[in-house]
Amino acid sequence: MGELEALDLLLGLALVALAWRLLAAPDLFEGIVLFVTFGLLLSFAWVRLGAPDVALAEAAIGAGLTGALLLDARGAMPGASVEGPARLRWPVAVLAAATGGVLVAAVLTLPAAPAGLEGAVAARLEESGVAHPVTAVLLNFRGYDTLLELGVLWLAWLAVAAAGPRPDPRPELRPDLRAEAPTGPVLAALVSQLVPLLILVGAYLLWAGAHAPGGAFQAGAILAGGGVLLRLSGVPLPEAARAAPVVGLGFALFLGVGLAQAAAGRRFLELLPAQAHDLLVLVEVAATVSIAAVLAALFAGRRSVS
Amino acid sequence: MPEPVVVAVTAPLALALAASLLGGRRGRWPGLLAAAAVVAAVALLTRDVVAHGPVRHQVGGWGAPLGIDLFVDGLALLFLWLSAGVGAAATVYATAYFHDDEAAGAFWPAWLTLWGGLQAVFVTADLFNAYVGLELLGLAAVALVALGGGRAIGAATRYLLVSMLGSLLYLLGVALLYAAHGTLDLSRLAAAAGEDGLERAALAAMLAGLLFKTAIVPLHAWLPPAHADAPGPASAVLSALVVKATLYLALRLWTALPGLATAGWLVGALGAAAVLWGGLHALRAPRLKLLVAYSTVGQLGYVLLAFPLLPSSAAVAGAAYQALAHGVAKAALFLAASTVLRAAGGDRLDDLRGLGHRLPVTAVAFGLAGASIVGLPPSGGFVAKWLLLTAAVRAGAWWVVLVIALGGLLAAAYVLRVVGRSLAPAHAGAPPLKAPRRLEWTALALALASVALGLVAAWPLALLEGLAP
Numbered sequence: 001m002g003e004l005e006a007l008d009l010l011l012g013l014a015l016v017a018l019a020w021r022l023l024a025a026p027d028l029f030e031g032i033v034l035f036v037t038f039g040l041l042l043s044f045a046w047v048r049l050g051a052p053d054v055a056l057a058e059a060a061i062g063a064g065l066t067g068a069l070l071l072d073a074r075g076a077m078p079g080a081s082v083e084g085p086a087r088l089r090w091p092v093a094v095l096a097a098a099t100g101g102v103l104v105a106a107v108l109t110l111p112a113a114p115a116g117l118e119g120a121v122a123a124r125l126e127e128s129g130v131a132h133p134v135t136a137v138l139l140n141f142r143g144y145d146t147l148l149e150l151g152v153l154w155l156a157w158l159a160v161a162a163a164g165p166r167p168d169p170r171p172e173l174r175p176d177l178r179a180e181a182p183t184g185p186v187l188a189a190l191v192s193q194l195v196p197l198l199i200l201v202g203a204y205l206l207w208a209g210a211h212a213p214g215g216a217f218q219a220g221a222i223l224a225g226g227g228v229l230l231r232l233s234g235v236p237l238p239e240a241a242r243a244a245p246v247v248g249l250g251f252a253l254f255l256g257v258g259l260a261q262a263a264a265g266r267r268f269l270e271l272l273p274a275q276a277h278d279l280l281v282l283v284e285v286a287a288t289v290s291i292a293a294v295l296a297a298l299f300a301g302r303r304s305v306s
Numbered sequence: 307m308p309e310p311v312v313v314a315v316t317a318p319l320a321l322a323l324a325a326s327l328l329g330g331r332r333g334r335w336p337g338l339l340a341a342a343a344v345v346a347a348v349a350l351l352t353r354d355v356v357a358h359g360p361v362r363h364q365v366g367g368w369g370a371p372l373g374i375d376l377f378v379d380g381l382a383l384l385f386l387w388l389s390a391g392v393g394a395a396a397t398v399y400a401t402a403y404f405h406d407d408e409a410a411g412a413f414w415p416a417w418l419t420l421w422g423g424l425q426a427v428f429v430t431a432d433l434f435n436a437y438v439g440l441e442l443l444g445l446a447a448v449a450l451v452a453l454g455g456g457r458a459i460g461a462a463t464r465y466l467l468v469s470m471l472g473s474l475l476y477l478l479g480v481a482l483l484y485a486a487h488g489t490l491d492l493s494r495l496a497a498a499a500g501e502d503g504l505e506r507a508a509l510a511a512m513l514a515g516l517l518f519k520t521a522i523v524p525l526h527a528w529l530p531p532a533h534a535d536a537p538g539p540a541s542a543v544l545s546a547l548v549v550k551a552t553l554y555l556a557l558r559l560w561t562a563l564p565g566l567a568t569a570g571w572l573v574g575a576l577g578a579a580a581v582l583w584g585g586l587h588a589l590r591a592p593r594l595k596l597l598v599a600y601s602t603v604g605q606l607g608y609v610l611l612a613f614p615l616l617p618s619s620a621a622v623a624g625a626a627y628q629a630l631a632h633g634v635a636k637a638a639l640f641l642a643a644s645t646v647l648r649a650a651g652g653d654r655l656d657d658l659r660g661l662g663h664r665l666p667v668t669a670v671a672f673g674l675a676g677a678s679i680v681g682l683p684p685s686g687g688f689v690a691k692w693l694l695l696t697a698a699v700r701a702g703a704w705w706v707v708l709v710i711a712l713g714g715l716l717a718a719a720y721v722l723r724v725v726g727r728s729l730a731p732a733h734a735g736a737p738p739l740k741a742p743r744r745l746e747w748t749a750l751a752l753a754l755a756s757v758a759l760g761l762v763a764a765w766p767l768a769l770l771e772g773l774a775p
Binding site: 102103105106107109110111115116117120121124140141142143144145148149151152154155156158159161162163244245248251252255258259262263266267268269270271 | 307308309312316319320323326327329363364365366367368371372373374411412415416419422423426434435438439441442445446448449452453459478482485486487488489502503504507508510511
């Protein structure tokens with residue numbers, strides 16, 4: 001066994017052990033911290049599997065933002081706790097073990113060299129307008145999926161904005177976010193250093209997506225992280241209800257680009273190779289802004305109106 | 307101009323964005339525009355399919371397996387017409403249903419997005435694209451349930467968790483199939499797939515996920531509270547349309563991939579349990595909307611009864627026609643029940659006495675749609691059950707015949723619980739009820755359509771002919 005294989009084995013075992021610990025955690029806070037750790041380790045696993053794009057997304061969204069959202073939700077329900085210690089329910093355990101066994105057996109019968117579409121993607125990469133195969137699949141070859149996914153994100157914002165409480169119409173009665181925020185020189189210095197850096201990293205990931213791992217989802221998540229920091233330090237962000245045009249921008253623009261192709265006599269979302277690069281950059285920028293706005297609004301939604 | 311199949315999906319999505327920007331009750335204008343666009347697009351699509359056979363559209367011009375293909379044949383058209391008809395009626399109903407800007411402002415974008423997601427599932431030929439469509443319509447459905455407020459928030463949360471679990475199981479199967487065959491296009495998979503262990507495991511995971519999302523017994527407990535506590539037009543589209551999207555995919559998978567053909571009796575047994583269980587609970591439900599929701603659990607079971615009889619053409623037609631007839635009748639029942647709830651301020655069955663005099667149009671709508679649910683001739687429900695019976699007798703599956711008969715008796719009993727009370731004289735001093743005319747007549751129009759589906763059955767069934775072997 002080589003060193004890397006030993007590392008993979010350790011990583012796999014650690015993931016399973018962490019998953020068990022986090023399910024069995026008696027305390028919600030402990031569970032959330034373990035969840036974030038699990039997400040970070042999982043992103044290492046994606047790197048080892050040769051999927052840096054997924055690793056970036058997992059670290060930024062799975063571990064980072066989801067962790068922040070979970071901690072925020074826990075803060076909103078003081079006194080919430082897990083119902084007693086976790087115990088093994090035998091019928092569920094047997095069912096889960098049987099399902100897992102069947103799946104492992106099915107995976108073992110997979111052909112050694114899985115039949116993928118890497119060849120087909122490489123053959124037509126030049127027509128896609130971008131040089132990174134993952135971005136080409138996400139935005140062009142299967143851009144229709146991504147368009148609908150942007151719709152899902154927009155809808156998540158819509159649902160939260162609809163379900164959340166309304167802001168008090170009298171501004172003088174709204175809570176003073178600055179007064180509530182923890183103060184101190186450390187936080188202020190941290191925020192003033194980190195937020196510009198996060199904007200820079202986000203912009204880099206967006207730019208890199210055209211030819212290397214990165215892209216709108218990862219960049220949007222990083223920018224949203226900056227929004228979360230600002231919110232935590234008491235900087236008022238726009239209320240969720242007023243964010244409608246920004247939040248829907250990526251979805252609307254991609255849909256519009258797709259329909260414009262159909263109006264010009266081509267198929268829906270059929271981009272001319274000569275225009276593909278410019279149009280996709282436009283779509284990616286809009287999608288990044290929307291993704292960042294949705295993710296930040298999910299975090300800020302409750303606070304800005306509570 | 308974009309092709310009709312593209313308009314059928316993108317028009318509701320684009321107009322959902324418009325509704326969100328307009329905000330409040332003004333969202334009804336994009337809503338009505340979307341209804342017109344969807345009906346027109348489905349009509350044009352029908353013309354194309356009748357003239358030239360099934361339509362295939364390569365999104366982005368790449369073509370499967372690299373890109374995503376859309377595919378519309380007779381079976382897809384039947385479900386598209388269900389979605390167009392019920393969706394248009396629910397849209398008209400909703401224009402008169404919501405009073406305050408806040409509820410309307412949340413309803414219109416969520417409903418139009420849900421509609422786009424539904425159409426996306428009905429027209430796709432790609433298994434992963436179907437997953438994205440399911441996510442879009444599933445999340446929108448949860449948002450619509452949550453609009454009910456109060457008790458509905460809990461039901462919506464449970465619905466969200468169940469829906470996610472079902473989606474992930476489905477996705478797991480899709481990933482296995484892709485790893486084995488390198489394509490996500492259903493017709494290419496059908497040509498490549500065999501019947502080995504991998505295919506069976508993948509199909510089993512996908513079907514379990516889809517049936518979970520369809521609320522099939524014993525995975526049904528989330529449905530009745532979610533459908534009963536949602537606002538009126540939302541209840542109608544949830545029960546008539548949303549559960550049909552997963553059922554449609556299950557039917558597609560089953561007819562295209564042979565892996566699980568021998569396990570049909572298992573799905574059929576689940577269907578039989580659903581027919582009896584849903585019927586018994588509808589008999590005991592204390593509230594009108596809860597009764598109608600339990601009836602959905604039972605009526606979905608009929609579609610599964612067809613699975614052990616597949617791929618006979620009568621079984622395919624019976625399953626599809628049951629989905630269609632139930633959808634139209636169930637939407638009428640939910641719209642009528644919601645009108646009663648609105649007008650009377652409550653929907654306890656004991657308070658329904660004299661409904662026939664107090665809200666005659668709504669009571670007639672409930673009776674007519676109820677007749678289709680029971681399967682009385684000449685309704686659409688009768689044709690569906692007749693097709694299923696024919697397929698069962700031909701296959702010698704007498705237990706299916708028995709379940710269909712028992713289910714019909716149960717349905718008759720619970721529909722009569724409502725109709726009997728509404729024909730009884732009202733309590734002394736019961737105030738007269740008033741409801742906006744548009745609410746009453748939309749429900750009646752759908753109820754009449756559910757009966758008419760029995761009279762004009764030859765035409766939709768001819769559309770299906772192209773599909774069955």
